[in-house]
Amino acid sequence: MLTSCIAETMKPNLKIIAALSVMFFCLPAAGGGFSVGTYNSLKGFGICMNANTESGIRNSYTLYADTFDVLNGKYNTPGIKAVFLHYNRLAGFSTEKARIDLLLAPGATVGYVRDYNSGGHYGICSCVDFSTCCLASFDRGIEIEFGFDIELGVLGRRLGDGIELGLYRNGVSRGYFPHVKISYRFR
Amino acid sequence: MKKRLLITVAALCCCLSASAGNGLFSRLHAGLEWGGSFTVLNHYHYNYLDDAVGFRINEEAVRGMFNLNGYFAGYAGMDVAKELNLSLLLGYESIYDGREVMPLSIRLNWYPSGCHSDGLLFFADTGSGIRKSDSMVKRAQIGTGYRLSLSDYSSLDLRLGIRICHDNPDVWDPVEEEYISRRNILRNDAHYFALNFGLVIEF
Numbered sequence: 001m002l003t004s005c006i007a008e009t010m011k012p013n014l015k016i017i018a019a020l021s022v023m024f025f026c027l028p029a030a031g032g033g034f035s036v037g038t039y040n041s042l043k044g045f046g047i048c049m050n051a052n053t054e055s056g057i058r059n060s061y062t063l064y065a066d067t068f069d070v071l072n073g074k075y076n077t078p079g080i081k082a083v084f085l086h087y088n089r090l091a092g093f094s095t096e097k098a099r100i101d102l103l104l105a106p107g108a109t110v111g112y113v114r115d116y117n118s119g120g121h122y123g124i125c126s127c128v129d130f131s132t133c134c135l136a137s138f139d140r141g142i143e144i145e146f147g148f149d150i151e152l153g154v155l156g157r158r159l160g161d162g163i164e165l166g167l168y169r170n171g172v173s174r175g176y177f178p179h180v181k182i183s184y185r186f187r
Numbered sequence: 188m189k190k191r192l193l194i195t196v197a198a199l200c201c202c203l204s205a206s207a208g209n210g211l212f213s214r215l216h217a218g219l220e221w222g223g224s225f226t227v228l229n230h231y232h233y234n235y236l237d238d239a240v241g242f243r244i245n246e247e248a249v250r251g252m253f254n255l256n257g258y259f260a261g262y263a264g265m266d267v268a269k270e271l272n273l274s275l276l277l278g279y280e281s282i283y284d285g286r287e288v289m290p291l292s293i294r295l296n297w298y299p300s301g302c303h304s305d306g307l308l309f310f311a312d313t314g315s316g317i318r319k320s321d322s323m324v325k326r327a328q329i330g331t332g333y334r335l336s337l338s339d340y341s342s343l344d345l346r347l348g349i350r351i352c353h354d355n356p357d358v359w360d361p362v363e364e365e366y367i368s369r370r371n372i373l374r375n376d377a378h379y380f381a382l383n384f385g386l387v388i389e390f
Contacts, residue, residue, distance in 0.1 A: 042259075
């Protein structure tokens, strides 16, 4: 009853943000250690959590504010995206104080965002992700990841009484924007 | 700008001859930096001829504001001494609403604990912001931060600085609701003071 009261009083976009946040923070940590850090990109800014399994798989969960048309001052409010990536290690080498790995990942993205041709209106996007990155893990517990990802999917937005579905263009057109994740590894 | 560059190069040559190091290439570094800036103060002095009223208008004021902008840059530099690093920086920066420039600056970094050790850092840079259409923006920055040494040649810096920019912006006429023609502007100086915060990865 309490949660239904809270939900009634929240605005629609805040409900989505709350749901995504609950999903993000309730994820279990994997057995091989985990790291927490920040996500930095021209696409947006946010937080990330990475869970490494003992078989070498790295699962990455990112929640970030989508700053499309915000950084250029057109709008004041960003969108929000949650991204899951399942990284597989392709190659790597170790140095005295660091390990450098090349990773490739499929994944998924959901978000409440604007698009290139949405006229400033928000819509819900649902995409399949493909990401590649170079991960540097340092002995002192800091991990730096530099990579690119492309999102292929759809954006659904309300149009009158119905819903308009279209290709989520920003997922492809902004795929060349790199991201940098800086995390601290806990164990 | 040219005079400043010549003085800096001369100082660099003197430092290089006095500095100790393992070799030239081990002292060369490059990096990426990005962050945000809060523009908090604007001082402007406009003097222009207003065709509509027929006389000159002189405006000078200081106003507080809160404008969030961003920047990112790449740099290349050299450790000129055990605790000093000199870098050339080029990037993309927004100094105010609708005013984006490509800053080209020379930065001096001082690391009291050593160029590749954990510890506090202090920096100062000066240069110009290049724009395609208008005159260049002059900018300068001082600040401090903390360096986390990741390996022998890579590090992560957290930086906080105060940036000052001088610009000659277009002057808005609130009565006519249009920009004053450039030929009527006798003076249009504006200074923007901002707090910068950012991350730097050096390798």
